[in-house]
Amino acid sequence: MNVESKNRCLTGISGLDALLNGGIPRGNSVLISGSCGTGKTTISLEFLIRGAETNENGLYISATEIGSNVMNNLVPFDFFKQEYFDSGKIEVLDVPKIYEELKLTKMEFDKDDIDKFIDYIGKKIEKGEIKRLVIDSLTSICYRLRTEEKIREFIIKIEKKVNDNGITALLVSELLPTAKGYSQYGVEEAVADGILLLGNLKRRGDLLRTLQIIKMRGTAHSRAEYVMDITSIGILISPLLKGGTVMSL
Ligand SMILES: Nc1ncnc2c1ncn2[C@@H]1O[C@H](COP(=O)(O)OP(=O)(O)OP(=O)(O)O)[C@@H](O)[C@H]1O
Ligand SMILES: [Mg+2]
Secondary structure, three states: OOOOHHHHOOOHHHHHHOOEEEEEOOOOOOEEEOOOOOOOHHHHHHHHHHHHOOEEEEEEEEEEHOOOOOHHHHHOOOOOOHHHHHHOOEEEEEHHHHHHHHHOOOOOOHHHHHHHHHHHHHHHHHOOEEEEEEEHHHHHHHHOOOHHHHHHHHHHHHHHHHHHHOOOOEEEOOOOOOOOOOOOOOOHHHOOOOOEEEEEEEEEOOOEEEEEEEEOOOOOOOOOOOEEEEOOOHHHHHHHHEOEEEEOO
């Protein structure tokens, strides 16, 4: 393994790794931005499972759905293996349970609340020897932070934990279908190391899923828009041709 590939986290989604010239630079926190149903949760979970396949432990922090429900949605995929979850290679945490355990009951968090939450995640990362982190979604956690200043502080602290521990994080950013930017509060996209934008595109009566790398610190990458198919064998990426035909990579 050369130095460059050691410093990269292969997502395991081969089309995406090719667009990134060999994966996400380790230590990066990457926004997965898109409106509902664009595949944010699926891409994030495939990233964790592909990690488990190569002995990289993962932590999935679920804020919008109960973690176990999310897992059930994965059962039809060929790459799903219950043993990764049973053995603790992938740990699933529900945000409401964390809030309860930490007695974070306020609707608007102050700086101490943010620190308690970050410390809790930090300890999980260290104890579980975590290499891949997913927060699904960052948007719903930001809801309790309210101000731009606190959102910025929260994300910067998360990024520091990620970077200090040499792990790679996907932070899900929920967008309205009419959104112009890549995040709900605007702050998220400015402080993230990378942004993967997922979207929908109408073509000849069909609704295609699309993926585009908007930014990724630490690597050259494609900036073109690609077709992203969710299939039983996992996520497949193919070039989007102007005429509307799709060619496999
Ligand atoms: N086994 C499967 N095979 C193919 N496509 C699937 C499969 N399971 C789910 N999908 C597709 O994935 C979509 C859901 O994707 P996903 O939950 O990852 O989106 P999301 O962006 O996280 O949505 P939300 O914003 O609602 O959380 C479904 O609408 C369906 O079209
Ligand atoms: Mg989702």
